[in-house]
Amino acid sequence: MNRKAILVVILLSVSIAYGVEADDTHTIKVVPQETNVIVGENFTVSINIVPASPISAAMCNITFDPAILQAEEVMDGGMFDLWLGNLPGVAEIDNINGTISYISAAASEGRTSEGTFAIIKFRAIAVGSSSINIEDPIIQRETNVNIINGVVNVLAGGDTNPPEISNIVVKPFVQYVNGYVNISASIYDESAIDSVKAIIEYPNGSIYEYPMSKDTKYYLNKTYSMAGTYHFHIYARDEYGNENESSIYSFEIVEGDNVPPEIKDVLASPSLQDAGKDVTISCKVTDNIAVKDVFLNITYPDGTNYNFSIKNNKTDSIYYCNKAYNMLGTYSFFIFAIDDYGNKNKSQTYEFEIDDTTPPVVGIIYPKGGEIVGGKVIIKWNATDNYGKNLLITIKYSPNNGATWHLIVSDTENDGEYEWDTSKLESGDSYLISVSAKDAAGNIGKDVSDKFTVDNTNPTLAIQKPKAGRLYIFDREIMPLIGNKAIIIGKITIVAEAQDQPAGIEKVEFYIDGSLKAEDNSTPYEWIWDERTIGKHTIKVIAYDKAGNKETREVEVLVINPL
Secondary structure, three states: OOHHHHHHHHHHHHHHHOOOOOOOOOEEEEEOOEEEEEOOOEEEEEEEEEOOOOEEEEEEEEEOOOOOEEEEEEEEOOOOOEEOOOOOOOOEEEOOOOEEEEEEEEEEEEEOOOEEEEEEEEEEOOOEEEEEEEEEEEEOOEOOOEEEOEEEEEEOOOOOOOOEEEEEEEEOOEEEOOOEEEEEEEEEOOOOEEEEEEEEEOOOOOEEEEEOEEOOOEEEEEEOOOOEEEEEEEEEEEOOOOEEEOOOEEEEEEOOOOOOOEEEEEEEEOOEEEOOOEEEEEEEEEOOOOEEEEEEEEEOOOOOEEEEEOOOOEEOOEEEEEEEOOOOEEEEEEEEEEEOOOOEEEOOOEEEEEEOOOOOEEEEEEOOOOOEEOOEEEEEEEEEOOOOOOOEEEEEEEOOOOOOOEEEEEEEEOOOEEEEEOOOOOOEEEEEEEEEEEOOOOOEEEEEOOOEEEOOOOOEEEEEEOOOOEEEEOOEEEEEOOOOOEEEEOOEEEEEEEEOOOOOEEEEEEEEOOEEEEEEOOOOEEEEEOOOEEEEEEEEEEEEEOOOOEEEEEEEEEEEEOO
16 A cells, blocks of 8 residues: 555544544645745745634645745644654655645544644745645545645845946947937846836937847947937836936937948859759948848749848848749849938849759658568658659569569659558568659659568467456455456556567557556556546456557456545
């Protein structure tokens, strides 16, 4: 009998001995329901019980977040005079998974008023919130009880120092109208930063506040349409409300730009490429103020035209588009650029060529080699081509390591799977599969598996325990019975004997009344059935070999297992 069952029996025995019956629903709760502590602090919470009627025994489990809290001790709360927490395995702390198991106590007489069942000492180890959850309570034989859980909020600790603001940089100090100005600053605080803003006074005296984003520094990157001198300072506030402001800084916005962007070094690489493989179109675009956008305008061999922005694909002033093309023929393209003031420029027209000389790439996924198969086998493969998707697939097999080949299917769809019926084939260990793919240009790619085995023989299977016409008590066979059922009292270890040649056993599954309960992948094949139940049941065992063949056995049983 396991530890939980032993404790339940003890507590039930105490409850029955003192003849106390529940008239209403008991309540078990965490006190206080919410606690605020700081990192590194030791603190306690109580587990209290409010009886609805006299009680003489109780048990529960506790869960918590072990990344936030660590439990250090479970102590007697004094509500009951028999504290079981000092027994081995009782009130057991697991700080890896965040559990305290089988907190238990009992009394010599019924308790009628609220009391402290247990006191738990914790240590806060990280900032965050952790629930303190009561689970699986049993109070005076009752499992249907009211549960009130708790929560612990762990804070970083006190902070009265304002944030430090440093390294304020404005780039550029002088910018054209509608050009970008970047304001950046370093902000440090011993706790957490709550808010950082750039407060800017415009040339006309109006004042605006802009939240600053954070990368390695806090920054504000935006354009300004009004010419003149701008004044600004940085404001910062931490999570405790401490505030700070920087000194006043300034920058200038000036009028005008009529110089278009410059486009140089336009290149398509490679200029002759296989279908479905990438062509990189690149160019260098610069402007005396700022480049606003760069477009690639490309015309396909069938005359269709596409124009799209590549402004987000850049390294320094090099813009690029890396893309695969499937249509065969000659492509033409040019680059178009515009700056922040609407000045535009266009490159001359360039060309590149797409052709198809590459065969499809084929990879057999199953059977790849070394497998043991039987019956209907799903052949799986992956076939791709640099040009087009309409590949035709041909599949063959060899029973003798490639000495002779036999057709399974030809010119079938490239859907990655084909069902192959091996049930009429002779068993053997020298089978091969060949999968070839042909594209529209006549290019052929092929893959051949390594050797695998075909096996269509079912495994042998017998249920060794329980057997029909036997009585079992707590997993031990006691004596034979008259009838075709086994009678089981308590738990039972279901034992199966399974063998197979040549594949070997893959797994054995155990079912109760058609519901899968467990599986075993190694001998001895067994499973302990220990569920609360009384009545007739059907035990079914299915053995599978490594080729997918299976055998089934059943036994009818009468089970009496109230615990």
